[in-house]
Amino acid sequence: MVGTHRRLLSGSVGVALLLAACGGSTPSTGGKQPTGPVTMGVLSCFTGSLASLGNAMLQGSQMAQRAINDAGGILGKQLMLSHADTQCDEADSVPAVRKLLSDSNVVGIIGPETQEINAVAPIVSAAKIPTQFQGGSTAFDHNANPYLWRDSPSDSQLGVAMALYAYEKGYRSAGLLFYSDIAAQTFADPITATWAKLGGTIAVRITDLAPGQTSYRTQVQKVIAAKPDVIFTQTDAPTAAVLFKNFQELDNLAIPFVGTDVTGGDDYLKAITWPVAHDHLISVYGTSVSGAATDEFNRIFALLFPGPDQPQANANYAYDAVISQALAVDKANSINGPDVNAAMTAVSNPPGTACYTYKTCLDLVKAGTKINYEGASGDLNYNKYNNVFGPYAAFQETLAGQQTPVQTMTAAQLAAATP
Amino acid sequence: MHQALLTLGFGLVTAAILSLSAVAFTLEYAVTNVANLSHGEILTVGAYAALVVHERTGSALAAALAAAAAGGIIALAMHLAVVDRFIRRGTPTLVIFIATLGLSFVIQNLLVIIFGAANRAYSIPSGAPFQLGPFLWTAVDIEIIVSAIAITAALFVVISYTKFGKALRAVSQNRELARVSGINANLVASATWFLAGLVAGYAGFILAESIGTFTPSFGFGFFLITLTAAVAGGLGRAFSTMVGAIIVGIALEFFGGYVSPGYNLAFAFGILALVILIRPRGLFVNARRSVFE
Numbered sequence: 001m002v003g004t005h006r007r008l009l010s011g012s013v014g015v016a017l018l019l020a021a022c023g024g025s026t027p028s029t030g031g032k033q034p035t036g037p038v039t040m041g042v043l044s045c046f047t048g049s050l051a052s053l054g055n056a057m058l059q060g061s062q063m064a065q066r067a068i069n070d071a072g073g074i075l076g077k078q079l080m081l082s083h084a085d086t087q088c089d090e091a092d093s094v095p096a097v098r099k100l101l102s103d104s105n106v107v108g109i110i111g112p113e114t115q116e117i118n119a120v121a122p123i124v125s126a127a128k129i130p131t132q133f134q135g136g137s138t139a140f141d142h143n144a145n146p147y148l149w150r151d152s153p154s155d156s157q158l159g160v161a162m163a164l165y166a167y168e169k170g171y172r173s174a175g176l177l178f179y180s181d182i183a184a185q186t187f188a189d190p191i192t193a194t195w196a197k198l199g200g201t202i203a204v205r206i207t208d209l210a211p212g213q214t215s216y217r218t219q220v221q222k223v224i225a226a227k228p229d230v231i232f233t234q235t236d237a238p239t240a241a242v243l244f245k246n247f248q249e250l251d252n253l254a255i256p257f258v259g260t261d262v263t264g265g266d267d268y269l270k271a272i273t274w275p276v277a278h279d280h281l282i283s284v285y286g287t288s289v290s291g292a293a294t295d296e297f298n299r300i301f302a303l304l305f306p307g308p309d310q311p312q313a314n315a316n317y318a319y320d321a322v323i324s325q326a327l328a329v330d331k332a333n334s335i336n337g338p339d340v341n342a343a344m345t346a347v348s349n350p351p352g353t354a355c356y357t358y359k360t361c362l363d364l365v366k367a368g369t370k371i372n373y374e375g376a377s378g379d380l381n382y383n384k385y386n387n388v389f390g391p392y393a394a395f396q397e398t399l400a401g402q403q404t405p406v407q408t409m410t411a412a413q414l415a416a417a418t419p
Numbered sequence: 420m421h422q423a424l425l426t427l428g429f430g431l432v433t434a435a436i437l438s439l440s441a442v443a444f445t446l447e448y449a450v451t452n453v454a455n456l457s458h459g460e461i462l463t464v465g466a467y468a469a470l471v472v473h474e475r476t477g478s479a480l481a482a483a484l485a486a487a488a489a490g491g492i493i494a495l496a497m498h499l500a501v502v503d504r505f506i507r508r509g510t511p512t513l514v515i516f517i518a519t520l521g522l523s524f525v526i527q528n529l530l531v532i533i534f535g536a537a538n539r540a541y542s543i544p545s546g547a548p549f550q551l552g553p554f555l556w557t558a559v560d561i562e563i564i565v566s567a568i569a570i571t572a573a574l575f576v577v578i579s580y581t582k583f584g585k586a587l588r589a590v591s592q593n594r595e596l597a598r599v600s601g602i603n604a605n606l607v608a609s610a611t612w613f614l615a616g617l618v619a620g621y622a623g624f625i626l627a628e629s630i631g632t633f634t635p636s637f638g639f640g641f642f643l644i645t646l647t648a649a650v651a652g653g654l655g656r657a658f659s660t661m662v663g664a665i666i667v668g669i670a671l672e673f674f675g676g677y678v679s680p681g682y683n684l685a686f687a688f689g690i691l692a693l694v695i696l697i698r699p700r701g702l703f704v705n706a707r708r709s710v711f712e
Contacts, residue, residue: 047536180681208681212640214436214630217429218676221422221555237538241632249548249557271538271632 031334034105037080038073038335040322041100043111043120045088050236052265052312053113057134058083059311060318061110063300064358067323071359074107074326075333086112090119101127107335108132108325110318115182121145128337130328130344132321134314136261138186142385147341149386151324151377152317153286157418158260159190161392161409162284164417166230166258167198168407174202175228175255177219177243179209179235187260191232193419203228211239220246224255234260237271244272244280253280261285264313264395264403277397285313286377287393287405292356293320297376310402313395320375323358324348327373330365348373348380378411389414421553426676427669428554434668435567436626440641441648441664442571442657443619447494449591449654450608453502453515457523459642461497461616464526465490465623466633467534470541479543483624490620491613497522498612503605523639530635538632563625570618574657577614587611643684644671647691653700 042061044054061081068079082103084096093116100109101123109124109131117133117140124131125147133140133148136155140148166174174195178184188207195202204226206219220243223231235243240263247253257280262268264283272281297319301311325340327347332339347361352372355361364371373380378390392414393405440462447455468489473482501522505515546558556564578584586607589597598604626641627633644667652663667690674686 051536206680208679210675210681210683212637213675213680213683214626214641215429215433215672216675216680217432218422218426218672219680221425221429222676225422238630238632238634238637241538241540242630245542245629245631250555252547267537271540273540273542 031332031339032336034075034077034107034335036105037078038075038326038329039080039082039103039106040325041097041103041106041109041111042081042083042318043086043093043097043100043109044083044113045116046083046085048087048089050088050114050262050265050267052237052267053088053262053314054083054085054111056265056312056315057111057113057318059305060315060320061322063297063304063311063315064319064322064326066304067296067300067358068326071357071362074329075335079322079326082106086114086116086120088112088114088116090116092116093119094123097123101129105335107329107337107340110321110325113314117148121148124148128341130325130337130341132325134317134321136186137182138190140385141387143387144385146386147337149321149344149382151321151375151380151388152314153378153390153392154387155186155260156190157389157414158284158286158392159187160194160414160418161394162187162232162258162260163191163194163198163200164409164413165282165284165394165407166232167195167200169230171229171256172200173227173229174200175204175223175226175231176202176207177209177223177231177233177235178207179211179239180207181211181236184234184260184262187232187234190419194417197419198417209235209239209243211236213239213242215246216243217246217250220250224251228255231255231257232259233257234262236262237265237267240268241271244276248276257281258394259283261313264397266312269397269401274397274399274401278399281397282406283313283395283397283403284392285395286317286390287408291374293374293376296357308400313403316375316377320373320377320380323361324373324375324380326358327361327365327371330362344386345382347371348375349382422676423673424553425555426672428556428560430669430672431554431665432556432560432563432629433672434665435564436622436629437644437648437668438661438664439567439570439618439622439625440645441652441660442574443615443622444642444645444649445652445654445657445660446574446587446611446615446618447498448649450587450594450604450611451498451502451506451515452512452594453506453519454646455497455502456516456520456642457497457526458519458619458645459638459640460523460526460530461490461494461619461638462623462626462641463530463633463635463638464493465620466541466627466637467530467539468620469624469627470539473541473543479628483621486624487617487621490618490623491616493526494616494619495609495613498609502612503608507605527635527639534635536634538634540632541627542631543628559628563629566621566625570621571657571661574614574618578657583607583610644687647687650691651694653698 044057046054084099086093097120113134117135134152138156328343331343350372352370392409394407395403444458465486469482469486472485548555586602590604590607648664648667652660
């Protein structure tokens with residue numbers, strides 16, 4: 001009897017899998033439908049020294065929300081955003097994510113960006129809610145959690161991009177200057193390995209600066225004494241302010257800096273001041289690809305945030321995360337977490353008809369066409385570890401506080417430089 | 420130039436700022452027997468006052484005076500509105516201790532409301548570094564060290580040779596006895612907190628000047644090291660506290676430079692734990708009570 005049940009069960013599963021494999025591209029039917037507005041949670045640090053990360057994430061999410069609602073919403077319902085503050089802290093992230101998950105119509109979480117993903121991951125996977133985080137931790141390069149998706153490249157790629165940029169600028173001797181935060185620690189090894197592969201040498205390596213000190217002059221003097229051509233760096237904004245001031249005092253900022261995406265954040269740049277950033281700092285981070293998706297991104301930004309400002313660094317990742325997740329809900333025709341999760345790659349990965357805006361992608365989904373969403377931040381093609389790859393650019397701050405790209409590095413260039 | 424001497428020079432700058440903050444803290448403690456956990460916020464208020472005045476006047480001197488004045492006012496307000504009220508009611512010291520912690524968060528959040536949570540850059544050109552003996556200092560470094568010495572010396576004169584100083588010492592040693600001797604202990608305590616606030620407010624200015632940026636929580640972070648320095652030197656005497664601050668400031672710089680800059684705070688608290696274990700009343704005084712009594 002038990003054996004018969006097992007055979008029936010396995011047969012049913014087999015038929016289901018076969019149907020799923022041959023099911024074409026039309027939206028699924030019969031899934032859980034929303035009773036009201038569909039909700040996505042934005043989980044990030046909105047207070048503290050890295051609050052600029054959360055502000056950028058919320059900005060990108062709001063832009064995507066506008067695009068989605070202008071196109072008719074998700075499954076005919078308007079998209080709502082709710083957000084919760086992790087304070088960039090693992091302990092604080094637990095109640096924050098639980099607050100977001102308490103909404104019965106939540107179809108996904110956008111974020112977080114730093115180490116609190118470690119605390120968030122088991123909660124969202126237990127709740128079976130797809131979560132698009134944007135942390136750069138290399139620990140997730142081989143992520144096996146099916147509910148975790150990372151739509152920004154790993155720090156290992158950013159480290160490669162920083163080293164590649166510096167090497168192409170002609171620098172050969174480098175110093176590493178990172179604070180002791182876990183997120184910053186992930187850069188040291190990929191930078192070092194890439195730098196060695198390219199033929200550079202590391203003259204000095206300080207990767208354990210305590211944040212928030214009143215003076216780093218002893219460490220700064222050590223760096224200056226080692227005479228590197230360039231300094232790779234990431235710290236929080238208050239630490240950066242002291243570091244740059246100390247460098248200014250001791251060598252008049254004679255050694256240029258190449259920093260991570262954090263160094264392109266508004267708070268960081270204000271802390272060291274725009275003129276100093278303009279003259280002495282290049283920030284490297286993932287960039288928007290040129291084309292229709294970026295045009296749409298910029299169009300919506302101009303609608304929502306009229307004025308001279310530009311989109312905040314990394315806002316494009318949040319934008320793409322919301323758009324792609326919304327398309328997955330449309331494709332699944334359900335707000336049920338596992339259904340949405342299963343549709344993630346179906347809307348973002350090839351093969352399929354390339355589409356660049358929510359509206360055009362949605363029309364294709366409704367028409368039963370297999371789509372391949374190409375985002376403002378990159379092609380958004382997830383690998384088997386739910387990670388993406390994308391282009392990077394080196395940015396220089398203007399005296400007016402705007403980030404302008406000075407060099408772009410393609411995915412192919414990065415692949416060639418990767419050790 | 421020898422790296423160790425450079426480190427010593429850098430440590431002296433940190434120690435100078437730390438000594439002013441620690442001396443102010445010990446003055447507050449001396450007359451009320453309360454470890455004021457909102458002491459760091461006096462520095463923060465001083466820094467914001469300096470920023471506001473500097474933006475309007477462009478004068479560093481005016482900014483420094485504004486910082487001191489703001490520090491004095493906020494410290495006096497803390498004493499009159501919270502600490503003194505509890506003391507008059509005979510509230511246990513531990514309760515007042517916790518109340519000052521609450522006050523700290525109230526002030527931090529008020530500053531967030533007024534100025535925002537983001538970093539505020541406070542850039543005063545420090546000039547090129549120059550060699551002074553074995554040390555490498557900037558003009559701002561010299562200003563910080565000289566002003567710290569001058570203020571501490573002035574405090575020494577006030578405490579040692581004035582009528583107010585005598586009253587302060589009397590209240591510090593035994594408040595009730597001082598009162599029955601005809602000293603207005605409450606007035607002396609208020610005046611002492613105002614004086615401590617002037618010093619702490621100025622310390623906030625030179626700390627901001629040294630760092631170049633601050634947020635509403637920057638004084639709170641510095642307070643942890645202030646506490647270490649004050650306890651290490653010994654609460655109760657300004658000069659002992661100053662020596663403790665110099666030792667802690669230099670030790671932190673050497674530890675950061677030669678061991679690991681990642682564990683500075685842990686090292687500071689290691690010093691604190693060691694001092695409490697070996698000489699709970701401080702290294703240089705035989706004070707009548709420790710901070711935790």
